[in-house]
């Protein structure tokens with residue numbers, strides 16, 4: 519009996535190895551890492567900081583047309599602010615319609631780099647440049663996924679739609695995915711599920727895992743303006759000073775509020791079973807995070823962020839002249855919250871901390887909703903299988919930053935941020951200096967997506 523069982527086990531292992539190798543070879547035979555890297559270098563050279571996304575799209579279109587792919591649309595929200603949509607239709611007929619979302623804009627360059635951040639430089643097996651990871655590396659891989667499917671004669675069921683969006687970093691309501699959701703709902707209408715930006719291998723509690731982001735916190739950017747008595751600074755008696763009113767409001771306002779959201783609770787159950795009590799109980803949470811923080815501040819911050827509503831005070835403005843009380847003083851708060859927290863609730867919480875004798879105004883400057891997707895979907899099952907096929911385990915997490923996935927989840931479409939990499943990405947370089955990606959990862963990303971599409975055929 520034992521013999522038979524172990525025999526089957528070995529046999530299965532052989533089959534798995536065979537499948538692993540076969541797909542790996544299919545990708546390597548049809549796509550070279552050099553061509554993906556070449557596209558990445560070219561698009562890094564476009565300084566698409568909140569502009570010129572159309573230039574990135576034009577470089578991609580040239581590559582697509584050379585391949586004979588004409589099923590694309592370029593939709594601009596304003597001159598130069600282009601969103602590129604590429605469709606690859608499977609020739610085997612109807613099936614799962616998968617969208618993969620990336621973005622062509624980047625954040626500005628700051629600090630001292632060892633190479634030209636806009637040069638698309640290759641050094642020691644890495645491609646350097648602003649956007650190398652976030653998100654032009656993924657975009658280049660997405661384009662070559664389309665090319666791979668095309669070179670393989672579109673031999674699959676369903677459809678793959680790539681969305682290379684503008685303005686992800688700024689999240690202006692009039693551009694990018696927000697513009698498309700409002701003005702071109704047809705793009706999302708027939709989509710069954712979507713893959714959002716980034717992912718990659720991570721080391722979690724000493725174990726290698728593949729990150730799958732299934733939800734994210736919301737981000738509310740709020741301006742708080744306190745009005746006072748305008749006048750000369752030689753009088754203080756009976757004066758409501760706007761500067762003091764604001765300072766008092768800000769000191770009274772806590773920077774955190776303990777909150778365990780439903781998807782976060784599910785995430786903890788999934789990852790640590792009963793041990794989740796260490797993070798979901800208010801007191802134990804405080805102790806556990808302090809203990810973790812002594813050794814590993816980054817993990818402590820992450821655990822804190824997913825178990826608290828956070829209120830960061832980021833901008834302060836008041837006064838012009840030294841000897842005059844200003845009419846008002848204002849601050850901007852960056853509030854990160856969960857799906858259960860409504861805007862009105864959050865504003866009421868802020869209001870409670872403003873001294874009652876002051877007039878004030880709260881203005882929402884921007885609000886990206888908090889969203890999450892169920893882990894019981896066909897797409898998540900296919901992602902899980904893909905990760906297992908690659909010999910790894912998934913790490914489903916809620917992220918504390920926002921992304922375009924939120925707007926697509928809002929339409930009722932499940933979205934997971936998943937991207938296969940062989941080694942952990944250097945995420946600390948994202949939005950920082952010397953951002954870079956290992957060249958070999960570009961082909962791994964293509965392979966991860968291709969495997970996912972193949973797995974969606976079977977499930």
Ligand SMILES: [Zn+2]
Nearest residue numbers: 652653686715
């Ligand atoms: Zn990004």
